[in-house]
Amino acid sequence: MNKERMKNVNGFTLIELLVVIAIIAILIALLLPAVQQAREAARRSQCKNNLKQIGLAMHNYNDTHRVFPPGYVSVDPANTGSIEQGLYGWGAFILPFLDQAPLFQQLRVGDVRLQANLTNPITRGILETPIPIFNCPSDIGPALNTWNNTSGYDRRVTSDGTNRIAIAKSNYVMVSGSGDSTTPAVTPVTYGAHNGIGAQNSNTRIRDITDGTSNTLAVGERAFQVGQLQTGAGTVMGFSAVTNSGIKNGGTAVLGIAYWGINQTVIQSNHQSRSFSSPHVGGAHFLMCDGAVRFLSENLDFRGNSIGSGFQIDSTFERLLSKNDGQVIGEF
Numbered sequence: 261m262n263k264e265r266m267k268n269v270n271g272f273t274l275i276e277l278l279v280v281i282a283i284i285a286i287l288i289a290l291l292l293p294a295v296q297q298a299r300e301a302a303r304r305s306q307c308k309n310n311l312k313q314i315g316l317a318m319h320n321y322n323d324t325h326r327v328f329p330p331g332y333v334s335v336d337p338a339n340t341g342s343i344e345q346g347l348y349g350w351g352a353f354i355l356p357f358l359d360q361a362p363l364f365q366q367l368r369v370g371d372v373r374l375q376a377n378l379t380n381p382i383t384r385g386i387l388e389t390p391i392p393i394f395n396c397p398s399d400i401g402p403a404l405n406t407w408n409n410t411s412g413y414d415r416r417v418t419s420d421g422t423n424r425i426a427i428a429k430s431n432y433v434m435v436s437g438s439g440d441s442t443t444p445a446v447t448p449v450t451y452g453a454h455n456g457i458g459a460q461n462s463n464t465r466i467r468d469i470t471d472g473t474s475n476t477l478a479v480g481e482r483a484f485q486v487g488q489l490q491t492g493a494g495t496v497m498g499f500s501a502v503t504n505s506g507i508k509n510g511g512t513a514v515l516g517i518a519y520w521g522i523n524q525t526v527i528q529s530n531h532q533s534r535s536f537s538s539p540h541v542g543g544a545h546f547l548m549c550d551g552a553v554r555f556l557s558e559n560l561d562f563r564g565n566s567i568g569s570g571f572q573i574d575s576t577f578e579r580l581l582s583k584n585d586g587q588v589i590g591e592f
Contacts, residue, residue: 300540303397307431307481307538308545308553310393314432314479315551317357327465328478329353331434331445331458332498332511333370340447342501342508345418346374349498349514350434350458351394358393367497374498378419387417387427387497394496396431398539401484405429405513407492413533414503415492415513421502429484430494432547433516433536434458435477438573438581440519442510442534455573455582457549458515460508466549469583473549476583480516480546481538486523492533510534518581523558549583556580560592 321329329350336342348369355364366386367377377383390403401407404426408414416424435456436445445459457464457478469476484493492512499513510517512534519535522544538544543557561576573585576592 300398304540304545304555307396307398307540308555310396311432311479311545311547311553312551313358313393314354315547315553317354318478318547319551320357321354322466327463328457330460330462331436331515332460334460334508337461340508343421344501344508345421346376346378346500347498347508347511348374349495349511351430351432351496351514352498358391360391363391374417375419375500378417378425384419384425388425390428391496394428394430394432396481396483396538399429399431399483399485399493400539401429401493402426403429405484405493405495407484407490407533408503409490409492409533413492413509413512415495415499416503417495417498417500418502424503428496430496430514431481431483431538432479433482433494433514434479435517435581436510436515437517438578438585439517442512442515442517445510445515446508455584456515456517457583460511464583469549471579471583471585471587471589474552475580475589476549477580478547478549480536481540481544482516482533482535483537483539486532486537486539489532491535491537518562518578521558521562521577522556522560546580554592556592 318328332347332349334344334347336344352369363386367383377387388404405415406426408416416426418424436442436458437454437456444454448454482493483491485491495513499511501508516536517534519531523537536544543555546554546556548554563575573579573582573587576590579585579587579589
């Protein structure tokens with residue numbers, strides 16, 4: 261009799277155990293989304309902070325050189341069909357202002373060509389080392405940019421014109437313009453000057469941003485992948501024109517344009533590879549020219565059109581991407 265009483269007091273029936281397990285499962289199901297949301301909020305905050313640091317570095321660069329960093333540097337700018345094997349991008353030039361002066365000095369940016377650094381095991385290792393400040397913590401893409409597609413768009417670089425080498429990825433690209441073509445960044449004679457702050461051998465000054473630095477975007481996010489569509493992200497140091505079908509292609513590895521707006525996935529990936537996107541729900545972070553960081557909705561007013569066919573700036577997103585359109589921005 262005493263043993264039976266002890267069993268009733270200290271033991272659990274099968275039904276009681278199942279009830280307890282069910283309650284625990286329900287609690288986990290309720291808590292897991294909250295934990296995931298908290299983690300994503302932290303990642304979004306870190307992404308925003310990355311852009312703030314990049315903005316500070318760009319302004320320090322401007323204080324030193326009296327211009328914003330170039331979108332990318334070409335040693336043969338007149339050759340629009342160039343197959344230059346190495347072109348340094350804006351990210352390489354602000355390294356000293358991101359506490360990366362030793363890295364900048366080891367690469368000898370501006371003195372030693374990108375492809376030459378790829379032939380040296382030490383400097384190649386540097387180029388293949390991810391730099392956390394250029395990476396959105398929410399991005400699911402690889403640390404090195406391996407992206408390429410059948411249209412000839414390739415984020416890998418080359419040391420000899422034949423091989424393909426993946427270097428550190430960047431989730432942040434400089435604004436080149438408000439249209440759906442990157443060609444003004446390379447061939448302004450044919451398509452008109454770029455109206456963003458970055459282009460081939462650009463030297464944008466504060467005074468050139470006549471719309472105001474608080475009304476003009478400088479840098480925006482680009483994810484490696486949005487949903488099931490790979491968009492390619494960018495690269496930190498620069499790119500090789502020879503890997504982009506033998507053309508400079510507007511430097512899409514380091515520059516971005518409006519194209520189809522923010523986070524759009526309805527067109528093939530070589531279109532999104534030129535524009536802005538993020539893994540964050542609802543939009544993407546952008547750095548303003550005054551150093552502020554804004555999260556812009558993917559539903560922001562946008563009416564893209566081609567620079568080569570009656571180009572007009574007639575939407576909020578286009579006005580934000582342009583540094584000198586002279587139009588009122590309004591709320592965004």
